[in-house]
Amino acid sequence: MYEDFKVTDRWTGEQLHCQWKGTIVAIATRHADATDIRFAVNQRPVWIALPNLAWVEHKERTGYVITDYLAAQIAGRYLKQAIESGYDNGREMYTMTVDEVLEHADKVVHEVGHTTNLPSLPVINEDIRAEDEMGIHLPGEPA
Template identity: 65%
Template structure:
């Protein structure tokens, strides 16, 4: 779904290939309470920062956790939406709010049900 996709840039009309590269706990790298999900967008690094409080909120509201696989899907869906809405291509990192994370999560779960499950993440990328 959103670990490897193509999207058209709103302003340039350019086809952008977005591919997931890694999930990194930002506490160690940026001293931020977030999980940074890295994508390459036509070879250029792009980071989507998901706040760790979204994990707590999801656990409280449903009793279920956000897995690494779901985090990638959430970040990828957010990235796709950013590009379609006309994102600032000069930025390397975008921070997602807790409500946005949960909205994307709900949409992904619904999409996954329609498609028979979420795709597996590639190993050793």
């Protein structure tokens, strides 16, 4: 889905390869009330900041939490949309609003049907879930 995808830049026509690289809670790293999702866009680092308040709002509205897997997909979908629409101008960091996070979360979950269908991270092997490769499973996830 949106953890590893290719997209064409609206302005240059260049093919961009976007890959999820990591998720960091920005409270500690840059004293922000956000969670930063890092992507490599043709090897260039790009960060998408999701406000932590979105986790609270999402839980209140849906009864479900935003998982790490869902957060990566939300950020990736936002990044893809920014590149396709021409909003991407080569900045290193983009900040989403709470409403944008909620909108993208709804659309990602609608696309996959249920959060258990989201790709697991990190992507070690496209044919094997990371949990299976590493021999670990999170509580509440199917083994």
